[in-house]
Ligand SMILES: CC(=O)N[C@H]1[C@@H](OP(=O)(O)OP(=O)(O)OC[C@H]2O[C@@H](n3ccc(=O)[nH]c3=O)[C@H](O)[C@@H]2O)O[C@H](CO)[C@@H](O)[C@@H]1O
């Protein structure tokens with residue numbers, strides 16, 4: 001298992017090209033199952049999660065071709081062509097699904113196209129129990145019969161799915177995407193109420209519309225879908241990653257540096273930009289980039305609460321905590337999306353941060369003098385919070401379990417090293 005070694009103390013200065021969003025790319029890839037024609041995705045990030053999903057799609061009979069290297073400049077992500085001419089199996093097995101929760105997103109497309117699917121239940125993960133009940137209830141509203149047996153969801157709709165009203169009791173990004181993909185090939189109209197409004201949901205809807213789907217209201221809480229008989233070939237460019245953007249913006253401010261983040265879409269980060277402006281993080285918005293830095297010597301403490309979009313993203317919570325650990329003054333960080341997303345706290349504390357957790361809130365006392373340590377990544381965003389701490393710590397930090405980081409940050413050590421960080425990957429077989 002690889003490790004990452006960082007010697008702290010260098011401000012980050014330079015340009016970073018933002019990659020295509022993991023959380024947009026994954027549902028977009030599953031949309032390939034909806035058509036027997038070719039779906040092409042541009043600006044695909046080079047990430048472990050993409051490979052995991054590509055393996056699952058190949059297992060369903062999708063022919064995949066990846067072209068181009070992950071670019072060092074420009075939004076030159078890879079191009080992926082996917083051709084699901086025939087679905088060879090509708091079973092998504094445990095061995096593949098357990099590697100990544102987003103695999104559940106094959107359920108809607110398989111059910112819509114083939115009339116049945118057997119998908120392993122993904123199970124919980126480090127950040128929470130993460131049930132899929134809302135996905136299943138939504139499918140039932142479209143006429144699917146669902147049975148849970150031996151760890152699998154057995155779903156069938158022998159006469160095809162039929163449009164209906166789906167009212168989500170809780171906002172779920174994945175359930176919104178899964179039901180949207182099921183509904184595009186259902187007979188009649190589906191109305192999804194209390195839908196997720198994340199930019200990744202909008203990106204998926206735009207791609208589906210390009211493939212011939214009839215969808216209105218993506219980006220609002222009510223999405224209406226008129227089912228069509230079939231979808232066709234299309235080429236779509238994956239939206240730039242707002243979480244990667246927010247992560248590097250905070251890393252620039254924390255290290256007292258300045259980063260230009262090329263391709264960033266500030267309109268997708270409004271809540272972070274506005275709330276961190278009070279803390280002294282300056283974001284200058286240019287035509288195709290943003291410039292991030294700290295207004296003073298260090299940021300000021302701020303109270304942050306995660307919420308569904310357009311609120312403050314939970315996927316930036318760990319990085320915000322690292323930022324606030326060295327801020328002037330205290331911060332209260334409240335996590336409302338996942339019940340166990342504070343696993344980075346003990347590791348940050350091992351580096352000298354002063355953080356105490358009280359239920360779903362963490363009190364960060366600020367002004368910590370961080371020191372390098374051997375630390376362990378517990379999940380994807382937690383990994384980056386430890387890298388941020390390492391970038392400002394005295395001495396050397398060694399991050400273990402880098403596979404979490406590789407799920408969602410493209411070439412992180414190359415991007416940071418090019419901006420002055422003293423960082424290297426240690427390959428361990
Ligand atoms: C691949 C991807 O896009 N992942 C993102 C997606 O995950 P994901 O789509 O899994 O997250 P959801 O929006 O579904 O989860 C939100 C909350 O709803 C709960 N829930 C969800 C579904 C369900 O059937 N029942 C239920 O109770 C979850 O446990 C969680 O507490 O949105 C999360 C919230 O912004 C992000 O942190 C993830 O990075």
Ligand SMILES: C=C(OP(=O)(O)O)C(=O)O
Pocket residue numbers: 023101102315380381408
């Ligand atoms: C939690 C995340 O991803 P996933 O839903 O794929 O676990 C994330 O991207 O921070």
